[in-house]
Amino acid sequence: MTGKEWISAFEGRGAGEEAARYVKLASGFLDDALFPRSRFPEAAGSVRFFTAAGRTELGGNHTDHNNGKVLAAAVQLDAVAVAAGRDDARVSFRSTGFPDVDIDISDTSVRENEKGKTEALVRGIAAGFVSRNIPVRGWSANIDSTVFPGSGLSSSAAIGVLIAKIFDCLYNGGRLAAVEIAKIAQKAENLYYGKPCGLMDQAASAFGGAVAIDFGGDAPVISQIDFNPGAAGYALCVVNTGGDHADLTGDYAAIPAEMKSVAAFFGAANLREAGKDAFFRALADGRVMGNLRRQCGDRALLRALHFFNENDTVDKMHAALQVFASAGSSKELCESFARFLGLVRQSGASSQNLLQNISSPHSLAGQPLAVALALTDSFASRLGKDIACRVHGGGFAGTVQAYVPLDCLPGYRAEMEAVFGTGAVTELKISGGGARELRIEG
Numbered sequence: 001m002t003g004k005e006w007i008s009a010f011e012g013r014g015a016g017e018e019a020a021r022y023v024k025l026a027s028g029f030l031d032d033a034l035f036p037r038s039r040f041p042e043a044a045g046s047v048r049f050f051t052a053a054g055r056t057e058l059g060g061n062h063t064d065h066n067n068g069k070v071l072a073a074a075v076q077l078d079a080v081a082v083a084a085g086r087d088d089a090r091v092s093f094r095s096t097g098f099p100d101v102d103i104d105i106s107d108t109s110v111r112e113n114e115k116g117k118t119e120a121l122v123r124g125i126a127a128g129f130v131s132r133n134i135p136v137r138g139w140s141a142n143i144d145s146t147v148f149p150g151s152g153l154s155s156s157a158a159i160g161v162l163i164a165k166i167f168d169c170l171y172n173g174g175r176l177a178a179v180e181i182a183k184i185a186q187k188a189e190n191l192y193y194g195k196p197c198g199l200m201d202q203a204a205s206a207f208g209g210a211v212a213i214d215f216g217g218d219a220p221v222i223s224q225i226d227f228n229p230g231a232a233g234y235a236l237c238v239v240n241t242g243g244d245h246a247d248l249t250g251d252y253a254a255i256p257a258e259m260k261s262v263a264a265f266f267g268a269a270n271l272r273e274a275g276k277d278a279f280f281r282a283l284a285d286g287r288v289m290g291n292l293r294r295q296c297g298d299r300a301l302l303r304a305l306h307f308f309n310e311n312d313t314v315d316k317m318h319a320a321l322q323v324f325a326s327a328g329s330s331k332e333l334c335e336s337f338a339r340f341l342g343l344v345r346q347s348g349a350s351s352q353n354l355l356q357n358i359s360s361p362h363s364l365a366g367q368p369l370a371v372a373l374a375l376t377d378s379f380a381s382r383l384g385k386d387i388a389c390r391v392h393g394g395g396f397a398g399t400v401q402a403y404v405p406l407d408c409l410p411g412y413r414a415e416m417e418a419v420f421g422t423g424a425v426t427e428l429k430i431s432g433g434g435a436r437e438l439r440i441e442g
Contacts (some may be wrong), residue, residue, distance in 0.1 A: 208434025
């Protein structure tokens with residue numbers, strides 16, 4: 001379909017924010033002032049639409065990079081693109097609120113001067129296809145994202161998965177499995193972009209819905225979960241505390257590095273391989289413990305303890321949600337959700353006390369996550385309500401996650417936004433679509 005045909009089709013579906021967003025995206029692609037035909041002649045021809053969701057971490061804080069277990073979900077906030085293939089090796093696109101991207105992907109080598117830039121993601125993702133013997137060419141696009149940077153909802157993962165999906169659908173018939181799309185995007189983030197993330201973010205974005213992921217085997221084992229907090233009368237929220245991630249790469253990188261140093265003490269590549277039993281035997285042996293503390297340091301030891309505890313917590317959270325999804329009575333539904341909320345708090349306490357990713361050790365004067373967690377607990381205590389909160393995502397800055405009764409949400413929003421600013425609280429809805437090409441049927 002041409003851009004004009006897409007606009008007509010979207011408008012034919014009636015008014016609505018989603019349709020209006022797609023119409024605006026397609027109209028921009030057709031605007032000669034924004035996309036001059038001298039540079040983007042393909043925009044006048046057949047175009048296609050793609051989407052990839054942001055994600056929320058439900059459980060498993062900083063476990064994926066050591067082959068642990070996580071719970072995650074794609075959310076309604078997403079990155080979308082209208083794109084057209086090109087006959088050359090240039091990828092050129094505009095993205096609302098960001099600098100233009102225009103690179104030649106015939107060279108897929110890592111470039112140090114692109115670290116932290118979208119160009120690095122594009123080049124790294126192209127390299128992922130080339131390494132799989134999938135020939136790719138360039139494309140042009142107009143992109144918009146509602147996954148705001150710094151939100152803890154993995155804006156870079158959503159963009160990376162979106163880029164990978166565009167390559168896959170334009171030049172591979174959309175044949176790659178969601179897990180392969182996620183792996184390509186993750187490797188690009190690690191090696192090209194310079195972000196030491198695990199696979200959880202990309203997997204949640206690529207698969208859609210709520211998922212339990214076990215990274216312990218040769219390939220991730222991914223199970224879909226039917227989860228809607230609204231069924232229990234709760235809103236799932238994130239609170240953006242406004243912290244800046246710019247200088248926190250070292251803090252993030254230290255977590256997997258320290259965990260892997262403990263794994264190396266046991267002769268393993270990661271903590272899952274080192275094994276829970278061997279680790280806890282070491283805790284009970286004073287001589288081994290002394291050697292471990294001297295070699296790795298106490299913070300690394302505590303972070304390893306978090307890893308094993310958090311894996312167990314994820315198993316229990318998954319079990320609670322399975323009961324919640326199949327509950328035969330309102331009593332069973334409420335009891336299973338209350339059990340889940342208790343485990344959310346347990347996960348949050350482990351992150352705060354053992355993982356220690358609530359505040360950066362390099363900026364102790366500013367502790368916005370700790371403030372948000374304390375204010376949420378205070379709000380729950382004053383109202384006598386069962387509200388659960390925890391750090392969300394990488395930590396140190398950014399967002400906290402909270403499960404808030406729907407009747408308390410206006411008051412919670414007002415109190416948190418009085419401290420962190422208008423719009424700081426975002427209610428999340430779990431989205432089932434996953435990364436995909438958008439089609440209008442009929």
